[in-house]
Structure formats: C-alpha cells, structure tokens
Amino acid sequence: xxxxxxxxxxxxxxxxxxxxxxxxxxxxxxxxxxxxxxxxxxxxxxxxxxxxxxxxxxxxxxxxxxxxxxxxxxxxxxxxxxxxxxxxxxxxxxxxxxxxxxxxxxxxxxxxxxxxxxxxxxxxxxxxxxxxxxxxxxxxxxxxxxxxxxxxxxxxxxxxxxxxxxxxxxxxxxxxxxxxxxxxxxxxxxxxxxxxxxxxxxxxxxxxxxxxxxxxxxxxxxxxxxxxxxxxxxxxxxxxxxxxxxxxxxxxxxxxxxxxxxxxxxxxxxxxxxxxxxxxxxxxxxxxxxxxxxxxxxxxxxxxxxxxxxxxxxxxxxxxxxxxxxxxxxxxxxxxxxxxxxxxxxxxxxxxxxxxxxxxxxxxxxxxxxxxxxxxxxxxxxxxxxxxxxxxxxxxxxxxxxxxxxxxxxxxx
Amino acid sequence: xxxxxxxxxxxxxxxxxxxxxxxxxxxxxxxxxxxxxxxxxxxxxxxxxxxxxxxxxxxxxxxxxxxxxxxxxxxxxxxxxxxxxxxxxxxxxxxxxxxxxxxxxxxxxxxxxxxxxxxxxxxxxxxxxxxxxxxxxxxxxxxxxxxxxxxxxxxxxxxxxxxxxxxxxxxxxxxxxxxxxxxxxxxxxxxxxxxxxxxxxxxxxxxxxxxxxxxxxxxxxxxxxxxxx
Numbered sequence: 001x002x003x004x005x006x007x008x009x010x011x012x013x014x015x016x017x018x019x020x021x022x023x024x025x026x027x028x029x030x031x032x033x034x035x036x037x038x039x040x041x042x043x044x045x046x047x048x049x050x051x052x053x054x055x056x057x058x059x060x061x062x063x064x065x066x067x068x069x070x071x072x073x074x075x076x077x078x079x080x081x082x083x084x085x086x087x088x089x090x091x092x093x094x095x096x097x098x099x100x101x102x103x104x105x106x107x108x109x110x111x112x113x114x115x116x117x118x119x120x121x122x123x124x125x126x127x128x129x130x131x132x133x134x135x136x137x138x139x140x141x142x143x144x145x146x147x148x149x150x151x152x153x154x155x156x157x158x159x160x161x162x163x164x165x166x167x168x169x170x171x172x173x174x175x176x177x178x179x180x181x182x183x184x185x186x187x188x189x190x191x192x193x194x195x196x197x198x199x200x201x202x203x204x205x206x207x208x209x210x211x212x213x214x215x216x217x218x219x220x221x222x223x224x225x226x227x228x229x230x231x232x233x234x235x236x237x238x239x240x241x242x243x244x245x246x247x248x249x250x251x252x253x254x255x256x257x258x259x260x261x262x263x264x265x266x267x268x269x270x271x272x273x274x275x276x277x278x279x280x281x282x283x284x285x286x287x288x289x290x291x292x293x294x295x296x297x298x299x300x301x302x303x304x305x306x307x308x309x310x311x312x313x314x315x316x317x318x319x320x321x322x323x324x325x326x327x328x329x330x331x332x333x334x335x336x337x338x339x340x341x342x343x344x345x346x347x348x349x350x351x352x353x354x355x356x357x358x359x360x361x362x363x364x365x366x367x368x369x370x371x372x373x374x375x376x377x378x379x380x381x382x383x384x385x386x387x388x389x390x391x392x393x394x395x396x397x398x399x400x401x402x403x404x405x406x407x408x409x410x411x412x413x
Numbered sequence: 414x415x416x417x418x419x420x421x422x423x424x425x426x427x428x429x430x431x432x433x434x435x436x437x438x439x440x441x442x443x444x445x446x447x448x449x450x451x452x453x454x455x456x457x458x459x460x461x462x463x464x465x466x467x468x469x470x471x472x473x474x475x476x477x478x479x480x481x482x483x484x485x486x487x488x489x490x491x492x493x494x495x496x497x498x499x500x501x502x503x504x505x506x507x508x509x510x511x512x513x514x515x516x517x518x519x520x521x522x523x524x525x526x527x528x529x530x531x532x533x534x535x536x537x538x539x540x541x542x543x544x545x546x547x548x549x550x551x552x553x554x555x556x557x558x559x560x561x562x563x564x565x566x567x568x569x570x571x572x573x574x575x576x577x578x579x580x581x582x583x584x585x586x587x588x589x590x591x592x593x594x595x596x597x598x599x600x601x602x603x604x605x606x607x608x609x610x611x612x613x614x615x616x617x618x619x620x621x622x623x624x625x626x627x628x629x630x631x632x633x634x635x636x637x638x639x640x641x642x
Contacts, residue, residue, distance in 0.1 A: 036524065037531055039476040039506045043483070044524060065524045066480050068547075069558035085553060091481035135484060154491035172481060172576050409480045412521075 029057065032394075036065045042139060042401065043408030045382075049397065056389050056397050061382055067412040074372040078338025079105055080179050082369065086359075087173045089374055090410030092135055095121075095128040096352040098177040100359035100374070103258060104348035105179050108341050108363050109313060115302045117181030118260040122297045123194065124167070124176060125259070126290040130201065131160045132353035133283050133290075137208060140280075140402035144218050149211060156204055159197055166190055180314040181307030191298055198295045205287045212280075222277040226388040226400040229274060238384045240355025240377050242404065245282045246274030252351035259350075264296045276396075279403040286353075313339045338367040347375075354378050354405060376410040468512075468538065469594040471500040472586070475511035477531070480518030482545040482576040489579045489586075501586055508534040513589065515582075516562050519547035525560045532566055540593070542585055543568045546575045 035046035044065035050058040070089055074082040086101045087094040099121060106113065138153030161171040167186050168174035176182055212218050230246040243250055249268045253261040269285035271278030307314050315334055316327035333339075341363040349358035355377030364370040385404055389397045433446075478486060489496045496502050505511040508531045520528060532541065543562045546552030549571045551559045562568055569592060572585035 036527055037477055044479060065521060065527070066519060067521050067523065067558050068480075068519050068554050069556045070554065073554055073556050088481060088553070091484065135487075139487075150490075151492050154488055155493075158488065158491070158493050171578060172485065409518075 028052075036062075042406065045401075045406065045408055045411075047397075047401075049394065051394060054393050054395075056392060056394055059386050059389060059397065061385065063379075063382070063408070063411050065412065066408050068409075070413045071372050071374065075369055078367050079341060079369060080334075080338060082372065083177070083179075084173065084175050086372065086374070087175060088409065089413050090352065090354070090357070090376060090378060090407045091172070092132040092407050093128055093352050093354070093357070093410075094173050095124050095177065096350060096357050097359075097374070098175065099125060099259070100348055100350050100352075100357050101361070101372070102177050102179050103350065104346045104359045104361040105341060105369075107346045107348055108344050108361060109179075109339075111180055111308050111310060111313060113181055113259070113308060114305045115260065116185075116304045117306050117308070119297045119301050120182050120186060120306060121177060121259050122261065122264070123294055123301075124164070124182075126294045126297070127160050127163060127194075129290045129353045130287055131157055133287055134160075136283065136353075136402075136405045140405070141212065141218070143398055143402045144221055146212060146215055146218055149208065152204070152208065152211070156201070163190070163194060163197065166193065178307060178314070180310060181305070183307070185306040191301070194294065194298055198291050198298065201291045202288055205284065205291075209284060219277070221395070221399050222280055222403075223275060224273070225276045225396045226392050226403075227273055227275040228384060228388045232387055233274070233384060236384045236387070237380050238355070240352070240381065241279060241282045241286065242355070242381055242384065244269060245271035245278035247272055252349055252356060256349065258348075261293075263300070264293045266293050276399055276403045283405075340365060340367050341369075345371075349375070352377055354407065354410070355381060374410075374413060376413065378406040378408070378410040382406045382411060465594050469590040471503075472512045472540070472589070472593075473503045473505045473510060474501060475508055475514045475531070475535070476504045476506045477514055478517050479520065479524065480547070482517035482548070485576045485579050486515055486517040486544065486582060489582055494579045494583055496583060496586065499583075499586065499590065508532075509536060511535055512538070513540040513542060515542045515544050516548045516566070516568075517544045519545075519552070519554065520560050520562055521558050522560055525565050528562075529565050538593075540569045540589055541566055542570045542572060542582075542589060544572045544582055544585070545577055546573060549573065 030051045032049045032051055033046070034049055036044040046062040046065065048060040048062065049056055068088070070085055073085050077085065083098055083101060087097050089097050134153040134157045138150040138157075141147075141149030141153075164174050164176075165171050167190055168176040168183070176184075228246065230243065230248050233243050233246050234248070239250065247270055249270045251268045252258070253266075254268060266289045269282045269289065271282050311327075311330045313334075316324070316330050320327035321331055343363055343365045345360065345362040347358055347360045349356050351357070356375065357377055358375035360371070360373040360375070361369050362371040381404055385400060385406075388404070389400050392400075478484075488494065490502055490504070508514075512535070514528075514532055514535065516528065532539070541562075543549045543566075547554060547559060548562045549568075551561055552575055570585045570589045572581055574581050577585075
C-alpha cells in the first residue's frame with residue numbers, strides 16, 4: 001500500500017464513540033461524512049459527524065484540502081513580492097491579509113505611514129469588510145433557503161468590486177497595499193463613486209433586513225439555535241463577530257487601533273445571547289458601521305503623499321526613472337533583490353471580517369522573511385463549531401456552519 | 414437518424430419555387446407536391462447535430478468551489494452576467510446530474526484524488542473547465558502543495574487569470590458550448606486516452622467502503638504518479 005493511501009486510512013480512523021451521553025441500548029450511532037465536496041461547507045471543509053438519529057453528537061472537522069503552502073512560499077520571496085501570495089490566503093478579505101503583512105514589515109522597518117495612505121487603507125479595508133459580509137450574507141441565506149438574498153448581495157458586491165478595479169485595476173487580490181502606504185493614489189472620480197455607494201448602502205442593508213427579518217423560516221432556524229456562551233468562546237480563542245455576538249465588545253479597531261482607526265467614530269455591535277440569530281445581527285449591523293467609517297474617512301481624507309518617502313524601501317516614482325540615475329539604481333535594487341529588513345520579529349494583529357487576523361514576521365537581516373505566519377481567524381473559529389452544534393439537529397449544523405463563516409483558504413493556507 | 418428527402422430537381426429555378434410558395438400560401442398545393450414542399454421548407458438535420466445543439470445550450474455545472482475563483486464563479490450566476498441566458502445556471506450538487514465540473518481554484522495534492530473521483534462519478538457526456546492560473550499551471554504559488562489539473566483530469570477548456578473575471582469564465586463557457594455544438598471535441602479524448610466515464614473500484618474494495626479510500630486504477634493512469642506517490 002502506498003503512502004498516500006496509508007495516510008487516507010489514518011485519516012479515516014475516526015472511531016465511533018460508544019459512551020455518548022444519553023444513549024439508550026437500542027440506539028445506534030451513525031457516522032456521516034460531509035464534504036469535502038458539499039455545497040453547504042462553504043469551500044472544501046470535510047466534517048465527520050457522529051449522529052444519533054438526527055441529533056449531532058460530535059463533529060470532527062478535517063482540513064487541508066486547499067493547503068497551498070503560502071507561508072512557505074512567502075519565505076522564498078523578497079518582502080514586497082510576498083504581498084500577492086499572502087493576499088490569497090483568506091480570499092474574501094485580501095486587503096486585510098495585505099494590511100497585516102505590510103503592517104508587520106513596516107513595524108520591523110520602523111516606517112512612518114503618511115496620513116493619506118492610512119486613510120486610503122481604511123477606506124479599502126472597510127469596503128472589503130462590507131464585501132466579505134455580503135458574500136457571507138448571500139451564501140448563508142442560500143443555505144437557509146432564502147435564495148433571493150444572493151442576488152441582492154452580489155449586486156452590491158459588484159459595485160464594490162468596480163471600486164476596487166477603479167483604484168487598483170483588479171477585482172480580487174488587488175495588491176493595492178504596498179509596504180509604506182498604497183501603490184497609487186486614488187484616481188479622479190473615485191471619491192465621488194465611493195460617496196455614492198456609501199449613500200446607497202444603508203438603504204440596501206435595510207432591504208436585506210426587511211427580506212430576512214420577516215422570513216419565518218429563517219428566523220426559526222436562527223433563533224436560539226447553537227448558542228455558545230462567552231466563557232467557552234474566550235477559552236477557545238474565538239474572536240470577531242462570533243465573540244461579539246455572545247456579548248463581548250472585543251474589536252481590535254477600538255482595543256488596539258491601527259492605521260488611524262482612532263480618528264473615526266463608530267460603534268461595536270454586540271449580541272446578547274450568542275445564538276445564530278445574534279451572529280447574523282452583529283454582522284448585519286457591521287455593514288452600517290463600516291459605511292459610517294468609510295464616509296468619515298472619505299470626507300476627512302488628508303492631502304499629502306500616498307506612500308512613504310523612503311527610497312530604500314519604496315519604489316521611486318515612474319517619471320524619475322528617465323531623469324535620475326539614483327532613482328534608477330534604487331528601482332533596480334528594489335526590483336531585483338528587494339530591501340533588507342533588520343533582524344527581529346513582529347506580530348501585527350488587525351480586525352478582519354472574521355476576527356483577529358495577525359501576521360507574524362521574523363526577519364533575519366536578509367531581503368527575504370525568515371518566517372511568515374498568519375493567525376487566521378477562520379482556523380481558530382472553526383474549532384468552536386463542535387461545541388456549538390453538539391446535541392442539536394443536523395439542519396442546525398448547516399446553519400451554524402454558515403454563521404461561523406469559515407473561509408477555507410484562510411484555514412488551510 | 415437521417416431524414417430521407419429527395420432534393421427538388423435542379424431545373425426548378427428560383428422563380429418557380431416562388432410560384433410554388435405562393436400556391437402553398439393560397440392552400441392550393443396538394444398530395445405529393447405538398448409533401449415535397451414541406452420536406453424542402455422544414456429544416457432537416459441529423460439527430461447528432463440536434464442533440465449537440467441541445468447539449469450545448471443546457472450544460473449543468475457541478476456546485477463545486479475550491480478557492481478564490483469559486484467566488485467569481487458564483488458571480489457569473491448573479492445579476493450582472495446572468496449565465497442563465499446560456500442555459501448554464503442550474504448548478505447541481507450531485508455529480509450524477511452534472512455535465513461539467515469547473516475546477517475553480519487551487520488543487521492541492523490532498524484534493525486531487527477527490528476531484529478525480531467526483532469526475533468519475535459524473536455521467537457521460539461530461540466536460541471539465543479549469544478556471545484560473547493555479548488550476549492550470551499552479552499559478553503564483555508553484556510549490557510542493559499544488560497539482561496542475563491536467564495531471565489527473567482531461568480538461569476541455571482552460572480559463573486564464575488570477576482569478577479570471579466572470580466575463581472570462583463566461584467566455585470559457587461559450588467556448589465549451591462551441592466545442593460541443595460544432596463537434597470540435599472529436600478526437601482529442603481518444604488521442605489522449607481520456608474517455609473514462611465510470612468510477613472503478615479497486616479489487617477487494619466493497620462499494621460501501623470509506624468514501625476516500627478508493628483511488629480508481631483509472632485515476633492512477635492519469636495522475637502521473639501524483640496521487641499514488
């Protein structure tokens with residue numbers, strides 16, 4: 001038997017528990033495999049569920065089906081060439097991945113980020129947060145049987161992607177954040193388009209609420225299902241909307257502000273019970289708060305450079321290459337070898353749509369990082385699924401998985 | 414099945430056809446003349462062509478997402494691109510009911526045998542679209558973890574991009590439609606020995622065995638040693 005099939009045998013060695021609580025003599029446990037190809041797993045998550053009738057007694061998530069080796073690949077690339085690779089981890093929040101990574105490298109370099117760049121970052125981060133929540137809302141509602149939500153959510157998502165395309169040229173994985181700031185200033189007309197979107201978005205979010213809040217099926221599937229208290233969540237290291245839904249107002253944008261988040265006036269939506277309904281409501285409320293942040297950042301956008309003025313780290317402006325020898329040398333050095341980062345290590349946490357996204361970078365003085373590690377919130381939050389769905393119906397397992405909102409690209413990396 | 418018809422005599426020129434058509438409109442044609450006219454006027458075709466036309470306009474894709482590209486794949490169903498215009502919107506969750514598998518994203522070594530098995534479960538005629546750079550050539554990553562899809566699956570259409578725009582995927586889908594309707598696919602599957610349709614269980618494995626324990630010998634042949642390495 002080859003190694004690969006050996007491995008698969010071992011993976012299947014999930015044994016059926018015979019000592020489950022409340023099991024009668026006539027009952028039998030059934031092991032059900034869900035995934036890795038299953039429409040409700042939001043990617044390629046595989047769950048081994050142990051069922052007693054229709055009740056889930058235990059689930060075991062098996063991950064690694066989109067393991068891409070991104071952390072390892074990042075070690076083989078120069079610091080700024082690793083940004084596109086890192087962006088592809090959690091593929092619904094690419095700006096956040098880039099922000100965490102750039103933030104860590106900038107901290108190691110001791111680079112000062114110009115205020116305009118910080119504000120531009122905030123605008124794009126919050127647009128990305130709305131986009132991520134829209135994809136979550138659309139697909140989750142699809143899982144719950146409310147199909148039309150998908151079309152409404154993707155309508156607004158396209159509007160956001162148009163904005164991304166306008167500022168960076170790409171819809172997804174934009175590589176807009178550069179070490180030292182953002183790669184280009186926003187084009188003419190961008191601000192007006194964002195303003196139009198910001199003015200529209202609250203009405204759209206009201207519309208979503210109207211569609212779902214009065215849907216009896218959605219409500220009965222969400223209310224009081226799969227509740228988990230905050231002590232357990234904190235013990236499992238869960239962050240983000242899941243923790244906030246259980247009543248803990250923990251948000252890194254407030255707790256440890258980065259990229260000028262302290263300049264903006266916004267509130268943290270907090271749930272009360274910690275059931276699926278609260279998880280839905282918290283994310284929905286975040287749509288409004290993100291819109292408010294974008295509005296403030298756009299109207300208070302400071303003038304000045306969009307990227308730091310350190311020629312050892314930041315690419316020189318394109319027009320200087322034709323006139324300045326020094327600029328050409330800097331450009332050549334940066335593009336071939338990259339810049340060197342002094343020895344040290346840094347952990348840079350930010351608040352992604354799914355929770356605390358931290359990037360750990362260790363520099364050994366060379367032009368390539370010695371280690372890049374992401375603390376991805378999807379990976380950590382996924383372990384809360386088992387205690388959530390224990391002793392609830394298998395239909396609630398699907399709803400809970402939708403509300404946990406794991407992105408498997410971030411889990412497996 | 415070829416519909417038999419006698420072609421009208423050559424000497425029947427355009428003018429006389431016009432006159433016949435006028436008679437037809439007046440309802441004056443009868444018997445053999447009428448039959449001949451109907452045979453000429455009604456579009457006749459071969460059954461294969463008709464089937465290919467129908468197949469190309471009602472491709473059911475499999476609900477199957479891998480990574481980033483899956484999000485762009487979902488957006489082709491959404492309002493802006495509305496792929497339902499081409500009869501492509503009915504995503505099927507079961508491989509038994511699907512016609513095309515879209516590999517949307519990066520394929521890891523752990524996922525490749527699973528994909529091959531899903532493909533084997535699909536019923537012929539079946540097609541595969543490889544969406545995005547990772548799936549076709551391992552893309553920006555190009556490292557130990559990934560497998561290009563050509564190593565283990567016969568791919569009909571490759572859509573480049575990282576990720577491809579939804580428009581690009583729609584273009585790929587239309588190319589697939591052309592391929593099906595105009596019989597461009599003829600030959601390539603035979604040449605590359607890519608005609609596998611059934612899931613083959615290895616000797617000794619019962620049908621009720623664990624879902625991922627089996628790798629068909631069939632899959633090994635195409636995997637280039639990756640699945641079994």
